[in-house]
Amino acid sequence: xxxxxxxxxxxTKQTRKVVNQLDRDPNEFYVKTIADRLKEVNKPxxxxxxxxxxxxxxxxxxxxxxxxxxxxMVPIKNILIDEDIQREMDTMHITNIVKGFDPxxxxxxxxxxxxxxxxxxxxxxQHTVVTLAKLAQxxxxxxxxxxxxxxxxxxxLYVETDDRSFAREHFAFINGVGKKKIDEYDNHKxxxxxxxxxxxxxxxxxxxxxxxxxxxxxxxxxxxxxxQQNSGIPGTLTHLNAIKTIKPECLTFMVNFHDKYWxxxxxxxxxxxxxxxxxxxxxxxxxxxxxxxxxxxxNAIIKTFFTNPAQLxxxxxxxxxxxxKDVFGASKSVHDTAALNIVLKVYQKLGGTFSVPDIxxxxxxxGKDLYNYISPSIKKKINxxxxxxKDSA
Amino acid sequence: MEKIQHSTRFLYIIQTxxxxxxxxxxxxxxxxxxxxxxxxxxxxxxxxxxxYGPKSDIDALETYIKNEWMPYRLDINGSWKLEWFDPKHKKxxxxxxQLIDDKIKGHPMPDxxxxxxxxxxxxxxxSKSDITKVNLDHDPDKYLQKxx
Numbered sequence: 214x215x216x217x218x219x220x221x222x223x224x225t226k227q228t229r230k231v232v233n234q235l236d237r238d239p240n241e242f243y244v245k246t247i248a249d250r251l252k253e254v255n256k257p258x259x260x261x262x263x264x265x266x267x268x269x270x271x272x273x274x275x276x277x278x279x280x281x282x283x284x285x286m287v288p289i290k291n292i293l294i295d296e297d298i299q300r301e302m303d304t305m306h307i308t309n310i311v312k313g314f315d316p317x318x319x320x321x322x323x324x325x326x327x328x329x330x331x332x333x334x335x336x337x338x339q340h341t342v343v344t345l346a347k348l349a350q351x352x353x354x355x356x357x358x359x360x361x362x363x364x365x366x367x368x369x370l371y372v373e374t375d376d377r378s379f380a381r382e383h384f385a386f387i388n389g390v391g392k393k394k395i396d397e398y399d400n401h402k403x404x405x406x407x408x409x410x411x412x413x414x415x416x417x418x419x420x421x422x423x424x425x426x427x428x429x430x431x432x433x434x435x436x437x438x439x440x441q442q443n444s445g446i447p448g449t450l451t452h453l454n455a456i457k458t459i460k461p462e463c464l465t466f467m468v469n470f471h472d473k474y475w476x477x478x479x480x481x482x483x484x485x486x487x488x489x490x491x492x493x494x495x496x497x498x499x500x501x502x503x504x505x506x507x508x509x510x511x512n513a514i515i516k517t518f519f520t521n522p523a524q525l526x527x528x529x530x531x532x533x534x535x536x537x538k539d540v541f542g543a544s545k546s547v548h549d550t551a552a553l554n555i556v557l558k559v560y561q562k563l564g565g566t567f568s569v570p571d572i573x574x575x576x577x578x579x580g581k582d583l584y585n586y587i588s589p590s591i592k593k594k595i596n597x598x599x600x601x602x603k604d605s606a
Numbered sequence: 607m608e609k610i611q612h613s614t615r616f617l618y619i620i621q622t623x624x625x626x627x628x629x630x631x632x633x634x635x636x637x638x639x640x641x642x643x644x645x646x647x648x649x650x651x652x653x654x655x656x657x658y659g660p661k662s663d664i665d666a667l668e669t670y671i672k673n674e675w676m677p678y679r680l681d682i683n684g685s686w687k688l689e690w691f692d693p694k695h696k697k698x699x700x701x702x703x704q705l706i707d708d709k710i711k712g713h714p715m716p717d718x719x720x721x722x723x724x725x726x727x728x729x730x731x732x733s734k735s736d737i738t739k740v741n742l743d744h745d746p747d748k749y750l751q752k753x754x
Contacts, residue, residue, distance in 0.1 A: 225712030228674060259684035445673025477712070479673065520715070523669065524662035590613030590660065 217563050217602040218517050220509040223477040229446045231434045235405050235425055239412070282323070282370040289346050290363035291331050292324065294339045298377075298384050302339060310344045319345070321368040323387060325380040328373055336383040342367060397453035398437040401425070424456055424464055431468035433480055450480035459489065466492040466499060474512040475522060483526025487515075487553050494570035507567040514559050517598075518591050525552050532586035533576075540578045550575060551583060558584045559595055564602065614739060615664040617706070618653040618728070621699050627680075628697055629690040632668050636728060637735045652729035654699040657706065658742050658750060659718030667718070670709050671702070711754035719750035 234243075254262060269275070294302075322338035335342060348354050349362035357365045372379070404421035407413040428435060428450065436443045438451045448471070450456070456464055470488040471480055478484075491508070492499055519525035529552035537545035550572045557573035576583035585592075616636045621628045624647050633639040636656055643651040657664065672679070672687075678695040679687035691697045703720075710718050721728060721737070728737060742749055 221714060223712050223714075225709055229677075256684065258681045261683055261685065445676045447673075516713075520660070520662040520666045520713075524666050527665070528662065588613055588661070591662075 216510050216513075216565060217598050218510075218513045220474070220513040221516065222474075225477045227447050227477065231436075231443050231446050231449060233429070233434050235402060235409070235435070236429070237406065237410055239410050241410070282372050283326075284321070285369055285371065286366040287322075287324075287331075287333055287369040287371075288364050288366050289342060289349075292322065292333045292335050292342055292367070292369070294335050294342075295380070298334065298336060298380050299339050302343065306340050307344055307347065310340060311347060314344065314348065319368075321370045323383065324369050324371040325377075325383065326371045326373045328375050333369055333371055334377075334380050336380050337387040396437055397457060398435060398451070401435060401453050401457070420461075423461055424459075427461060427465050428456075428468050431465075431472040432476060433468045433471055445479060447477050447479060450485075452480070452482050452485060455482070455485050455489075463489060463492050470508070474508075478521055478523070481521070481523040481526060483529070483552055484522030486526075486549055487511075487522060487556070490550060490553050490570065490572060494572055496568045496570060503567065507565075507569075510560060510563075510565055510567075511556055514556050514563070518559065518594055519556075522552075525556070528587055528591070529555055531588075532583055535586045536576065536581060536583045540581050548576065555584055555587060558582075562595065562599060564599075613661055614659060614743070615661050617657040617659075617664045617667050619655045619699055619702050619706075620651065620653050622647060622649075623651055624649040625693075627690050627693055628699060628702060629688075630668070630671055630702065631689055632664055634739075636737065637730055640728065640730070650729075652727040654727050655703050655706075655720055656726065656728045656737065657710075657718055657720045659715065663715045663718045666713075667706060667709060667715070671705065674705060674709075675702075707753050714754070716752075719746060719752055722749055722751045725749055 257263075320338060320341060322333075322342050323336045324333035324338075325336055326333050345354075345365065345367055346362055349357045349365045350359055352359035354365065372383070374380075401421055404418045405425045407415070408418040408422035425435065432448045434443070434446075434449050435453055435456070436449045436451055438444075440449075440451075443449050459467070467485060467488040470491070471478075471484065475481075475484055491511070495504070497504060515522060515525050519528055526547075530547040532555065533547040533551045534544040537543065553570070554572050554576045557569045560567075560569060561573065616633045617630065618633060618636060618639070619628075619630050620643065622643070631639070636653060640651060640653060657667065672689070675691065675697070676687065678691045678697055680690040680692045681687045691702075707720075709715075720726070725737060728735075730737060737749060
C-alpha cells in the first residue's frame with residue numbers, strides 16, 4: 214500500500230560491546246575472593262563508604278567481635294514469636310516451604326535472648342521455625358520423636374538484651390534496609406546457569422534458558438539494572454519481570470522486533486510493551502509479508518514523530534496524564550496500551566488500511582481523545598505529512 | 607502552576623575554562639544556562655557547540671551520549687554518574703561533537719541542526735544573543751547548519 218512515510222533503518226555504529234555474563238560453558242565458573250571485592254569497595258569514588266569510615270574515626274567508634282550475635286542450638290519450646298514484633302504468620306508461605314522443603318536451605322533463626330533466661334524472642338525466621346516444628350510433629354525428622362517436636366533443637370543466632378526496642382529494630386533492619394532486595398535478574402541468572410552449567414533440567418530452569426537463548430539469538434542481552442559494565446549498551450534488557458511471564462513465541466517476536474527496528478537502542482520498557490501488544494492483540498497472523506509491512510509503517514511513525522520507543526513512552530505518559538485528568542478527574546499513571554493506541558491512531562490518520570488491533574478504539578471517552586493530548590508540535594508535523602500526501606495525490 | 611512544555615530544546619557541549627572538564631547538557635534557554643555556569647564557576651565559559659531540535663530528538667541524544675560514553679563519565683560518589691567526563695580519559699570536544707553528529711546522521715534525525723560556524727562557540731552570556739528559539743524557528747538557515 215501507499216504510505217506517506219517509510220521505515221529508515223539506523224546506520225549508527227555500535228562502539229560498546231555487551232559482556233554476556235550468562236554465555237558460559239559447563240565448568241566455566243567465575244569466583245572472586247573477599248580481597249577482590251574489598252578492592253572494588255575501596256575505590257576512591259565510593260565516597261559514601263569512605264565518609265562513613267571517616268565519621269567513625271572522628272567519633273572514636275570501634276566494634277568488638279564479642280558484640281556479634283552468638284550462636285546456639287535451642288529447643289523450639291524456648292523460642293517465642295512476639296506478634297507485635299514479627300509480621301502475622303502466612304500459612305500459605307509455610308505451605309510453600311513445606312512443599313519444597315530442602316534441609317540444606319534452612320537458615321538460622323534470628324532472636325533476642327532475655328538476660329539470664331533461656332527465652333528467645335524470634336526477630337526473623339518464624340516461618341522457618343514453624344515449618345521445622347510442623348515437619349517434626351509430622352514425624353518427618355528422623356532424629357526426633359513426633360510427640361517431642363518442641364524438644365527439637367534449631368540453629369539460633371541471638372543477641373542478649375532486655376531492650377525490646379532492639380528486637381523491633383532488628384526485625385525492621387533484617388527485612389528492610391539491612392536486606393538487599395533480589396533483582397529478578399538474579400533469579401533469571403540462577404535458573405539459566407543451573408541449566409547451562411549444572412545440567413539441572415528442572416522445567417523452570419529449562420524455560421529460563423530457552424528464553425535466554427531466544428534473546429541472545431536476536432542480539433538481546435538481559436542484564437541487571439545496575440550492571441555498570443553493560444548498562445546503556447544497545448540490545449541490553451533490564452526488564453526481566455516483563456519476560457518472566459511471556460510465552461517463548463511472544464518473546465521471539467519481541468526480540469526480533471527489536472533486532473529489526475531498534476538494534477541501536479537499549480531495549481526500552483515502552484518498546485517491549487508495544488511489541489508484546491502487537492503480537493498478542495494482532496487481528497491477523499503476525500508472520501505474513503502484510504504484517505511485516507504494517508510493522509514497517511508503525512516503526513516509521515515512531516521514528517519520524519517520536520524519535521524512538523523510549524521517547525514515545527515519555528510522550529504517551531505525559532499525554533495520558535492530561536487525558537485522564539480531564540476524563541476521570543485525576544491524573545492516572547499511564548495505561549499500558551496508551552503508546553500503541555496513539556501510534557495506531559496516527560497510522561489511520563496517515564491513511565493506513567491494515568486491520569489494526571482493536572486497541573486503536575480505546576482511550577476515547579467523554580468526547581476526549583488521548584491523541585489530542587500529545588504535543589502540538591508533533592501533531593503539526595503529522596498534519597504536515599497528511600497535507601503533503603494529499604497535495605501529491 | 608502548570609509546567610511549560612517546550613517542543614524544542616538545545617543540547618550543548620561545554621569544556622569548562624577553569625577545570626578543562628568536558629560535559630554536556632540539555633537546556634531550553636542556553637543563554638541563561640551559560641550564565642549559570644559562569645556564576646557557579648566564577649569564570650568566563652562558553653558552549654563549544656549547540657544543537658537545536660525537537661524535544662524528543664534532543665532528549666534521545668542526551669540519553670545516547672550518557673549510554674555511549676558511560677565508561678568515561680565522572681563518578682564522584684560511587685552511586686551515580688554525572689554529565690561530565692573524567693579528564694583522565696582525555697576526551698575532546700571534537701570527539702563528542704563527532705559522536706553526536708554520527709548519531710544524528712545514523713538515526714537519522716533530520717530536524718536536529720547545530721550552530722552555523724560563525725555562531726560557534728556560543729558565548730552570549732554577557733549580551734543579548736541572536737541565538738533564541740524565535741530567531742532559530744523563524745530563520746533556521748541563517749543560524750544553523752544541517753548535519754550530514
